[in-house]
Amino acid sequence: MLEELKKEVYEANMLLPKYGLVTFTWGNVSGIDRESGLVVIKPSGVDYDKMTADDMVVVDLEGNRVEGNLNPSSDTATHLELYKAFPDMGGIVHTHSPWATSWAQAGRGIPCYGTTHADYMYGEIPCVRNLTKEEIDEAYEKNTGVLIVEHFKDTEYMAMPAVLCKNHGPFTWGTDPHNAVHNAVVLEEVAKMAARCEMINPDVKPAPQELQDKHYYRKHGKDAYYGQG
Numbered sequence: 402m403l404e405e406l407k408k409e410v411y412e413a414n415m416l417l418p419k420y421g422l423v424t425f426t427w428g429n430v431s432g433i434d435r436e437s438g439l440v441v442i443k444p445s446g447v448d449y450d451k452m453t454a455d456d457m458v459v460v461d462l463e464g465n466r467v468e469g470n471l472n473p474s475s476d477t478a479t480h481l482e483l484y485k486a487f488p489d490m491g492g493i494v495h496t497h498s499p500w501a502t503s504w505a506q507a508g509r510g511i512p513c514y515g516t517t518h519a520d521y522m523y524g525e526i527p528c529v530r531n532l533t534k535e536e537i538d539e540a541y542e543k544n545t546g547v548l549i550v551e552h553f554k555d556t557e558y559m560a561m562p563a564v565l566c567k568n569h570g571p572f573t574w575g576t577d578p579h580n581a582v583h584n585a586v587v588l589e590e591v592a593k594m595a596a597r598c599e600m601i602n603p604d605v606k607p608a609p610q611e612l613q614d615k616h617y618y619r620k621h622g623k624d625a626y627y628g629q630g
């Protein structure tokens with residue numbers, strides 16, 4: 402089932418090592434078939450150079466494995482919480498890409514210092530708090546998703562397709578798996594630029610709002626991603 406989506410999700414996963422976003426198996430990409438409500442995700446712990454499209458795992462929105470012999474990614478519950486809450490999300494990525502993960506470990510959001518950032522993400526890329534001991538003990542991956550949903554509900558979440566989970570790493574999303582990977586690559590690049598920017602000038606300020614607006618709206622339009630698609 403969902404052979405086309407499996408191929409799409411497999412190809413999107415293979416872009417993670419291609420763009421230097423993952424070491425070993427540290428990352429995962431999923432995609433959703435909104436008609437069936439089924440999600441295709443990378444199998445857990447499988448080396449990218451051994452992975453095939455047939456290894457992709459199909460789960461329902463409750464996390465039950467519908468097809469596949471391997472275990473779904475350990476982050477599946479996080480992906481599912483986001484898909485359930487945000488109907489415009491068609492693909493989700495989690496990595497431990499070094500620059501974005503460094504900002505997450507530092508517990509800081511990434512300010513918008515330039516137009517590269519503003520072209521894709523409107524404003525500061527947020528870093529959400531740690532989970533409490535109770536949240537971790539209860540259901541770490543699910544509650545990571547619940548925390549992200551709490552932060553982005555009632556927002557234009559497709560205008561900010563990225564979040565940093567403190568002391569863990571980034572999640573990005575998009576209209577489909579490849580778009581989500583594109584946003585993961587952009588996140589890593591702007592995380593690198595922002596870190597270097599602060600090294601060069603510790604007093605640096607975010608880019609002027611009018612410049613941020615010009616670049617974001619020129620690329621996405623005033624109504625893009627605001628639910629009008």
Ligand SMILES: O=C(CO)[C@@H](O)[C@H](O)COP(=O)(O)O
Binds near residue numbers: 427
């Ligand atoms: O954050 C973690 C582990 O700390 C996970 O994201 C792994 O890095 C990827 O796990 P699988 O997708 O292979 O289960």
